[in-house]
Amino acid sequence: MATARTKKKSAPARPSAPDEAAEAFAQIEPELDRVEKVVPINVDIPRAVAVAVGAVPHLKTLRARFVDELPRFPIEALDKLMSYALGAWYAHLLALPAGPGQEGLKRLLEEASALRADLLVAAEALAHKGFVDAGRVAEIRSGNGHLDTANDLVALAALFGESWGAVKHKTTVEWSDVERASKLGPELLVALGARNQPGVPAPKAADPADRRARAFTLLVRAYDQCRRGVTYLRWAEGDYDAIAPSLFAGRGARRAGPVKEEPADEGAEGEAAGDGEWGADGGEAPEE
Known part of the structure; x- marks a missing residue:
């Protein structure tokens, strides 16, 4: 019998309804032009967003400790983390190619429905053995409608991606299925017109790829700060x-850690560094 893994306190979640993501993007857009160095997109954005969205509620439960024990911690990184995650998600949708038209939409819906069903069955089997979060799988199962199908695929891709090292030999799911789910979800949202949200101002810049890189940078910077903080607070x-x-996290992913960012106009590769060090006494958080 397989040994069940300890249940994680956070698990990847659905990114968000498109209207909420569009509003988040509008909120963070003024910050995008102030990004001088961007993080290269060397990770799947939908899966990364799902991980961040799932972590936010658990990080928020520690907010009082962040304030009390880490007086130099930039608390806005925690307070705005959900906006950065959803803003990066919407920026990713904006940067995708146009939808395939009505016939193409029908094919996407058929593929998405079948893939969601396959991944859910596999996820429920893994949840039964304790390898993935059962509550999160049940939440995904509760989705209905085309928009939920698209977001469910992203959440399932992130759920498998985060646990891939532990589950890849215990499931019939292939890594190609995970990658396809992560791409198909956003493609379906675009085909469904999710980028066209009434009442939300149109993006100010004409280069959606640049907007995506800058929005992703804001997310990575804020999440990096929160990970440093929670490492300090929960070190023991x-x-x-x-x-x-x-x-x-995921197949072939390198361990995350602060490295050099690159100028926004060069698009070089490397992960983000935080905006300075801090600790309860001004020192660094413990190393991971």
Whole structure:
């Protein structure tokens, strides 16, 4: 019998309804032009967003400790983390190619429905053995409608991606299925017209790829700060990775950590560094 894994405190979640994501993007858009160095997109954005969205509620439960024990912590990184995650999600949708038309939409819906069903069955089997979060799987199962199908695929891709090292030999799901779910979800949203949200101002810049890179940078910077903070606060318990898993987890992903950013106009590769060090006494948080 397989040994059940300890249930994580956070698990990937559906990104959001398109209207909420569009509003979040409008809120963070003024910050995009102030990004001088961007993070290269060397991770799947939909899966990373789903991980961040799932972690936010658990990070928020520690907010009082962030304030009390880490007086130099930039608390706005935690307070705005959900907006950064949803803003990056919407920016990703804006950067995708146009939808395939009505016939193409029908094909996408058929593929998405079948893939969602297959991944859910596999996820429920893994949840039964304790390898993935059963509550999160049940939440995904509760979705209905085309928009939920699209977001469910992203959440399922992130759920498998985060646990891939532990589950890849215990499931009939292939990594190609995970990758396809992560791409198909956003493609379906675009085909369904999710980018066209009434009442939300149109993006100010004409280059959606640049907007996406800058929005993703804001997310990575804020999440990096929160991971540093929770590492400090939960160092003794050792559950900091369970509360705030790496955005870069998954097959072939390297361990996340602050490295050099690159100028926004060069598009070079590397992960984000935080905006300075801090701690309860101004020192660094413990190393992961």
